[in-house]
Amino acid sequence: MLIVADENIPLLDSFFGDIGDIRRVNGRNLSPDQVRDADVLLVRSVTRVDQALLEGSRVRFVGTATIGTDHIDQAWLETQGIGFAAAPGCNAASVAEYVLSMLSLYAERRGIEDWSTLSVGVVGVGNVGGELARMLQRLNFSVKLCDPPRQESEPEQAEEFVPLAEVLECDVVTLHTPLTREGAHATNRMLSERELALLGPDQLLINAGRGEVIDGEALLARLTQPDAPTVALDVWEHEPRINPDLVEKVWLATPHIAGYSLEGKVQGTEMVYRALCRYLGLPVRKKSGQFLPEPALSKVSFTSSVDEDEAVQVALRACYDPRRDDARLRLTMAGTPEERAQAFDKLRRDYPVRRECSSLKVQLKGSSRSIQDGFRAIGFKLKI
Numbered sequence: 029m030l031i032v033a034d035e036n037i038p039l040l041d042s043f044f045g046d047i048g049d050i051r052r053v054n055g056r057n058l059s060p061d062q063v064r065d066a067d068v069l070l071v072r073s074v075t076r077v078d079q080a081l082l083e084g085s086r087v088r089f090v091g092t093a094t095i096g097t098d099h100i101d102q103a104w105l106e107t108q109g110i111g112f113a114a115a116p117g118c119n120a121a122s123v124a125e126y127v128l129s130m131l132s133l134y135a136e137r138r139g140i141e142d143w144s145t146l147s148v149g150v151v152g153v154g155n156v157g158g159e160l161a162r163m164l165q166r167l168n169f170s171v172k173l174c175d176p177p178r179q180e181s182e183p184e185q186a187e188e189f190v191p192l193a194e195v196l197e198c199d200v201v202t203l204h205t206p207l208t209r210e211g212a213h214a215t216n217r218m219l220s221e222r223e224l225a226l227l228g229p230d231q232l233l234i235n236a237g238r239g240e241v242i243d244g245e246a247l248l249a250r251l252t253q254p255d256a257p258t259v260a261l262d263v264w265e266h267e268p269r270i271n272p273d274l275v276e277k278v279w280l281a282t283p284h285i286a287g288y289s290l291e292g293k294v295q296g297t298e299m300v301y302r303a304l305c306r307y308l309g310l311p312v313r314k315k316s317g318q319f320l321p322e323p324a325l326s327k328v329s330f331t332s333s334v335d336e337d338e339a340v341q342v343a344l345r346a347c348y349d350p351r352r353d354d355a356r357l358r359l360t361m362a363g364t365p366e367e368r369a370q371a372f373d374k375l376r377r378d379y380p381v382r383r384e385c386s387s388l389k390v391q392l393k394g395s396s397r398s399i400q401d402g403f404r405a406i407g408f409k410l411k412i
């Protein structure tokens with residue numbers, strides 16, 4: 029069996045080596061010739077999988093080691109009887125930690141002592157937005173949720189949700205919707221000139237969903253106005269050819285890595301492996317946990333005199349501080365458009381190992397119940 033796989037999927041040999049021969053490819057430029065003789069195709073978000081790529085090939089199963097599926101023409105795969113699996117929720121904790129770190133940095137930037145006084149609006153309350161909202165609620169933030177599809181399909185929960193306009197009044201608005209182009213709740217350019225005009229200078233807008241959910245031109249125009257909001261973007265229109273003018277105007281700019289914790293990536297591989305085993309009728313023998321190395325930073329300890337919020341944020345930023353990714357991306361902005369696009373992909377391909385908060389043991393000497401709850405909310409392991 030031939031498995032053609034994106035070279036950026038980690039642990040390909042460990043998970044798939046005894047299922048078939050693996051051919052590693054650059055997912056960004058995959059051509060029909062490279063997949064024609066494959067039985068299985070494993071991709072990440074940068075490969076468009078559709079009729080143009082697969083027609084006439086032997087491929088019977090497609091897996092994407094990602095949460096997002098907007099790069100896959102699932103309807104066409106179904107018409108061809110080609111099996112398909114994604115990795116829902118694999119990197120949800122990673123994205124939630126990215127947003128929490130943003131909140132911590134934003135509170136510091138604004139001189140806000142207690143970060144939980146920021147109100148947070150979550151748009152798209154699925155695996156990522158739901159996990160984030162749970163963490164925020166446990167950390168005592170006031171949280172508003174916007175998810176019209178869920179509001180409609182879960183009438184018993186309907187009062188949990190508010191309209192987009194109400195969420196846009198929060199101090200922080202964070203986007204976690206899929207990219208959809210059709211239907212009553214299509215998200216393509218969901219935030220355009222009109223919505224961006226509702227945001228003011230004391231607000232932070234974060235996009236960690238898909239770039240096209242915000243109209244990039246409208247955002248750039250808004251950011252040139254004196255009363256513009258602060259903006260943090262992890263995802264961009266036209267990746268990897270992102271707009272350098274937008275990077276310049278954005279507060280923190282990262283190259284689509286919010287979900288790039290090692291745990292998130294390896295769980296993505298594992299979920300696709302499990303789905304392929306099911307498809308082929310093979311036993312599932314491997315788990316992501318067996319391949320995760322000891323983290324470089326495995327323990328931190330705090331004394332009893334520590335301030336609760338400060339301790340949680342110190343530990344959070346020790347695990348992930350988006351300013352490093354922002355600095356790396358900005359360094360690539362000087363080149364030609366082609367050099368910039370290559371550099372964007374290189375930053376993602378050579379991404380340093382980043383571990384989730386759950387990999388860090390926190391020792392708290394003589395700590396209060398509420399400080400323990402704060403750490404637990406983000407998934408740290410506690411040693412009391």
Ligand SMILES: NC(=O)C1=CN([C@@H]2O[C@H](COP(=O)(O)OP(=O)(O)OC[C@H]3O[C@@H](n4cnc5c(N)ncnc54)[C@H](O)[C@@H]3O)[C@@H](O)[C@H]2O)C=CC1
Nearest residue numbers: 095096152153154155156175177205206213236237286287
């Ligand atoms: N920046 C990054 O590295 C990552 C980005 N993502 C993106 O985040 C997206 C969300 O991920 P999950 O939460 O796992 O997906 P999910 O499918 O579990 O949840 C998405 C939620 O968005 C809601 N939604 C759809 N249209 C909406 C609209 N118009 N307004 C408000 N809510 C709407 C859905 O009802 C659903 O509850 C993915 O589709 C992917 O595009 C995911 C992982 C990493």
Ligand SMILES: O=C(O)C(=O)[C@H](O)COP(=O)(O)O
Nearest residue numbers: 072073074094095096287288
């Ligand atoms: O899981 C998703 O959805 C994402 O956005 C991924 O984190 C993106 O990673 P790549 O597939 O582009 O490596």
